[in-house]
Amino acid sequence: MRDHVYPRGIPLGGDWREYVAAMAAQPTETLRDLLEDNDLPGLQGWLAEHQPYEVADEIARADAVHAVLLFRLLDKERALTVFEELDPTDQQKVLSGLREPAFRDVVERMAPDDRARLLGEAPAKFARHVLAGLSPREREYTAALLGYPEHSVGRYMTPETVAVRHHMSADEALAVVRRKGADAETVYTLPVIDDRRCFLGTVSLRDLVLSAPESPVAEIADADAPQVRATADVEEAARLMQDTNVLALPVTDSENRVLGLLTIDDAFEVIEAADTEDIARQSGSTPWAGHYMSAxxxxxxxxxxxxxxxxxxxxxxxxxxxxxxxxxxxxxxxxxxxxxxxxxxxxxxxxxxxxxxxxxxxxxxxxxxxxxxxxxxxxxxxxxxxxxxxxxxxxxxxxxxxxxxxxxxxxxxxxxxxxxxxxxxxxxxxxxxxxxxxxxxxxxxxxxxxxxxxxxxxxxxxxxxxxx
Amino acid sequence: MRDHVYPRGIPLGGDWREYVAAMAAQPTETLRDLLEDNDLPGLQGWLAEHQPYEVADEIARADAVHAVLLFRLLDKERALTVFEELDPTDQQKVLSGLREPAFRDVVERMAPDDRARLLGEAPAKFARHVLAGLSPREREYTAALLGYPEHSVGRYMTPETVAVRHHMSADEALAVVRRKGADAETVYTLPVIDDRRCFLGTVSLRDLVLSAPESPVAEIADADAPQVRATADVEEAARLMQDTNVLALPVTDSENRVLGLLTIDDAFEVIEAADTEDIARQSGSTPWAGHYMSAxxxxxxxxxxxxxxxxxxxxxxxxxxxxxxxxxxxxxxxxxxxxxxxxxxxxxxxxxxxxxxxxxxxxxxxxxxxxxxxxxxxxxxxxxxxxxxxxxxxxxxxxxxxxxxxxxxxxxxxxxxxxxxxxxxxxxxxxxxxxxxxxxxxxxxxxxxxxxxxxxxxxxxxxxxxxx
Structure with a gap:
């Protein structure tokens, strides 16, 4: 259904069949020609006209050489956005073609959970190379996530979360969000913890903003909010998120201390990947990780x-x-x-x-x-x-x-x-x-x-x- | 995989196989016995011990008589939460068994998009009955959503959104959120509009909170944020959300005015339903809407x-x-x-x-x-x-x-x-x-x-x- 990948500038509207037709008129053939001719100005023009997720889609479809060529033409900020949209298999395809400084830079700036998933699927030699290039802080994050078994929540959670203390007021909690929020993957679901970092519930940024500034966090928090252990099966955790309609699920250790959050976009991807695997198995095929067109x-x-x-x-x-x-x-x-x-x-x-x-x-x-x-x-x-x-x-x-x-x-x-x-x-x-x-x-x-x-x-x- | 439906009080942790085992030891048979014996105190005890989504699951599995019995035993607040977790088919099953005042109350308090989906699948007579019982404001919302074709974004969007003007400061925008946010389904993605209500981009609550209070919204907004027309195919829109990792997708009319938002939980449901349909079709079955065990x-x-x-x-x-x-x-x-x-x-x-x-x-x-x-x-x-x-x-x-x-x-x-x-x-x-x-x-x-x-x-x- 990726036919709906809307070319920028074409207004998204009217009958949706219209843009399917519009897309058919804008063939990817152009991009393939540009790649084969090694037409750099042409490629830069193409990149400037497409959204990051469209670029990511083309990189996933391309072979390793063309994928790296496209990726290297992106400016630094867009390159990271595009990279985040790729599956681990395609990320590895791109990384293997980058020179050392660019390689290190991309890897260092990845989210720890994405990095752990990439390394979990990569060959050991590649993984060692990546870990060696990381800053101590990022290496520690990644090593911690890699310590969890495959398919466990620990591999998919983001450890960069903002937690608030139960004795704070809404205003104090908002101040914590302002101070620490820039580094966190999400600030919409905040775990509420006691002095031993134990999980007590969650409070939403929405409730913090809408409540009176002096309201105690303990009162506006949801003490019944679902949570999971880091060792739990990630597909089950994702289904739990779907059942309970939460945007993020707090992840705890065996002593109930907060380790991170499982976010809905990761849950969404987990469920889609599980569905794709189930469908492959249902037809008697072994599921494989890559893109159909690049296999x-x-x-x-x-x-x-x-x-x-x-x-x-x-x-x-x-x-x-x-x-x-x-x-x-x-x-x-x-x-x-x-x-x-x-x-x-x-x-x-x-x-x-x-x-x-x-x-x-x-x-x-x-x-x-x-x-x-x-x-x-x-x-x-x-x-x-x-x-x-x-x-x-x-x-x-x-x-x-x-x-x-x-x-x-x-x-x-x-x-x-x-x-x-x-x-x-x-x-x-x-x-x-x-x-x-x-x-x-x-x-x-x-x-x-x-x-x-x-x-x-x-x-x-x-x-x-x-x-x- | 609903075996993971964790009984309250059992700590969610250790090996996930543990709670599968714990669940096997806690059979639903108990609930079925309670229902068949019409044991009201026993049922109330069961309800008090289970989360809304677990209750919703049991209502979906039960026949119409038992489903209504369970639902009527819930207190008013929980009843609404449970009702929201049900599929349209099961919502109709429950509603058909309620008496007039309870029926009207539930229907009036539903989110407009959920109501539109319920009515879209229900028989015409039932739909007229529901519409007749609504307050003018809610009837107007619902009628507007029902005006969009089946499977279009319009049927799934929430019209209750908070939009902010492009000339506001972050602080002024936050004030709008505080004033109008209580009624909105989400306040994390705010459409930015001009004086003619035309869509200019989105700003996240996170950026509003983290920015300096005097920053202009026009500067912190994402002008490249994806959007869709209300008439677009909802599955394509949901895939677009997945590709672009947004929590909500602004929905516009043909003149680019903001009509509402498609939220990620609805997108998640749309994709899962589409996968279920595809899987059924792939085995040569016609997809049907209900729960497998109640069919x-x-x-x-x-x-x-x-x-x-x-x-x-x-x-x-x-x-x-x-x-x-x-x-x-x-x-x-x-x-x-x-x-x-x-x-x-x-x-x-x-x-x-x-x-x-x-x-x-x-x-x-x-x-x-x-x-x-x-x-x-x-x-x-x-x-x-x-x-x-x-x-x-x-x-x-x-x-x-x-x-x-x-x-x-x-x-x-x-x-x-x-x-x-x-x-x-x-x-x-x-x-x-x-x-x-x-x-x-x-x-x-x-x-x-x-x-x-x-x-x-x-x-x-x-x-x-x-x-x-």
Whole structure:
């Protein structure tokens, strides 16, 4: 949907389709031409006409050489803004091409949480190089964040926060914000702490501004404000922020002392990245961090190869099943005609149920202890759908082949759909219960498993119908 | 992931797995029992012990009668907080069970944008009932928002904003915030306007607080701040907020006058809802608005029936294809053994490519004009994967059946994978180009289409190999 990246100067309005059309008329081809011609004045003109996030998008799409070329043409202030918009993978791509002083400067000026995420994903040699170039204060911040496990809140929080004491007045708290606010990532949610730096609640800058200057912070603070431990899972913390509609979530250590804040823009990114990963897993791909357009053929193939291999091995089960029923198949060749239709439909019904269950788990609508209720409901859904499809298959099968084959297909469809929906919906819940990411129960996995069992059902039914 | 819904009093910390375990020990079963026993003191105790968002979650899971029962037990302030956390579908469920004075009170106190979204999805009769009960001021706000098309920014913006004039000083602007801020949804991003209410940029409350009191707003404002028209697509606007890391996006009319703000929590919800819809579509289901656990069997079946029907009709193509090759099949029955493996693998490769392309389009990494580059890359990815799978199939096929059949399968796999990846990745881009939601190109649709063509490839190859 990045087609909406609005060229500056084109007013953002009217029908939104208008700017999609306007964009189509302004091709990126121009930029690619400028890069290939190494046309520096042209590139500078292009950069001056685009917003930082548009530049970041082009850097993400470009290869390493062009990305560095574009980045080096930015003036210092814009370069930092653009850099902050990049994903860690693209940040590394740019940094690897910079000379020492520029490299150090960019790294030193990054926010500690962004830096920790970059280093967490980078090779060890690169990480050491970065850490060596930092000032002691920034190195200490980063080392502290890197001490937290991957995917924990600690990796994503900003340690540069302004906390206020519970005994202050609104006016005194505002004075603290004025004094220390310039260095903090956000000043809209302020943790309220006691003399031991323990978390007592939060107060919003809005309430500080709107309250009478002498009001005690303890009174206007929200003592029920949610908080998380730095070791907590960051995706769960992000969902908690979404549920409670807060702009920042205080992060504490095991002794309830405030360590930092998880801000909503980071939570937003965490959820989007989690959704992208879930979607990739749901199609049987390994998630990877980079930009789709800058991934190489080998990278794309690698992300998909493992599951395709596992699935083709699982699919040999279908060969075994068919071998068992080879006699039935040889005596009624017409049965073979409906194999793709039958296993395909079963696979689709299973994929629908699996996808619904994985998503419901991800957004918190289903819990693992709901497994029996889910199984019973989905089994009935499968029966209803199977009956409907059976009626269609009976008509089609009779018209195309004959009524006995059609009857076998129809009866099998009811059983296969009920089975597929039940298996597809419960497997993600069971996976989660035993500690496996439910998104691993992908549509292709369910399809492949349902294929073999569907064939068994089909041939058993056919033997009965044909009296074999 | 709502397993993380932390019971109050349990400290949020240590390993996050700890509270998942803690939650498993605190079953919702208790609440269900309390509801079924109509145990009012018990329910009041439960409500007192849980946070508003936890109560909202239980109301979303409950049927209409229990949802209303729970809601009516809340005191007035908490009731509103809980109500705001509900989705429009669940809000309607609760409202329909309230008596007139409570109904009017809740509706009157809702934020105008939430109310507009509720009414936009509700039946006309219900909507008229709500509008009739509103005060003139709130009715006017809501009617204005309802005037914008569905899925437009206008439906989601908050009209209750504090704007400041460009000629003010920071101190004067802060005075405006103090005077009018109590009614506004947010005061952290303030649109800066001229005397004709035209948008000039934004100023953050942070900058107002941190600047010297006499600094002119015009100087500390961000004149490059992004903005959108009220008629723009809300998902695009939400992605723009994500790209530019703003907490609120000013919304303007066609004459550039400020109408309101789109806030980040609404943008967050829009993106999550869009992801949920895309995921449902990707599995060949029609998205529906409700909670998974409160949906009935009929509702779930309806969301899936249309696509299953279309897909089974498309799958009759495979029957036709097999009929054409029935002679080949009759003379080499062993070919039938590999049909599910071959079409399954082709389908998986196509589904992976389609899912990657749909997601890359959704997050803006791919544009429709990239179609040729994408096709060429994915074709090569398919060839690489196909070659790898062919090697595996050659071994398995030779062991299980014989080398001629295995060779037919292996050669077909290379062609089928390349074809599936190319088709799967380009179809979403082409769909978008002609104005169809790319997520409609679901994995099951690609799988079904690839099935028929895969069979043609397989039998043509087999005829060559067997010299038929």
């Amino acid at each position: 190489s053929v080998v990278e794309l193939a690698r992300a998909r190869a493992v599951w395709l291999l596992l699935l083709i091995l699982a699919a040999t089960l279908t060969v075994n099943v068919l071998q068992v029923f080879e006699d039935t198949l040889a005596s009624v060749t017409a049965l073979a005609l409906f194999i793709p239709l039958l296993v395909g439909t079963g696979g689709n019904a299973g994929a629908q149920a699996a996808t619904a269950a994985v998503r419901a788990l991800a957004v918190g609508e289903v819990r693992t202890r709901d497994v029996l209720r889910v199984a019973w409901r989905e089994c009935r859904v499968g029966l209803v759908l199977g009956a409907m499809l059976a009626a269609v298959a009976l008509v089609i099968g009779t018209l195309l082949v004959d009524v006995t084959v059609a009857a076998s297909v129809a009866v099998s469809l009811v059983a296969v759909c009920a089975w597929a929906a039940t298996i597809g919906s419960t497997m993600p819940l069971l996976a989660k219960r035993v500690g496996i990411d439910p998104a691993v129960i992908s549509a292709p996995l369910v399809t492949t498993l349902v294929d073999a069992t569907g064939l068994i059902i089909y041939f058993l039914v056919a033997r009965l119908v044909f009296g074999l | 009935s069997v009929v509702e779930l079946a309806r969301a899936r029936a249309v696509w299953l029907l279309l897909l089974i009709l498309a799958a009759t193509l495979t029957v036709n294809v097999l009929q054409v090759f029935e002679d080949t099949l009759a003379s080499v029955t062993a070919l039938a053994l590999f049909i599910p493996l071959l079409v399954g693998t082709g389908g998986n490769a196509g589904a992976q490519a389609a899912t990657a392309a749909v997601r890359a389009l959704a997050v803006g990494e791919v544009r429709t004009r990239d179609v040729l580059r994408v096709a060429w890359r994915e074709c090569r990815v398919g060839l690489v994967l196909g070659a790898m799978l062919a090697a595996v199939a050659l071994v398995i096929g030779t062991l299980l059946v014989d080398v001629t059949v295995a060779a037919s399968v292996a050669v077909s796999l290379v062609a089928v994978c390349a074809w599936a990846a190319t088709i799967g990745s380009t179809m979403p881009l082409l769909a978008k180009r002609v104005g169809i939601d790319p997520a409609v190109i679901s994995a099951p649709l690609v799988t079904t289409l690839v099935d028929a063509t895969g069979l043609i490839i397989y039998f043509l190859v087999a005829r060559l190999v067997f010299g038929l």
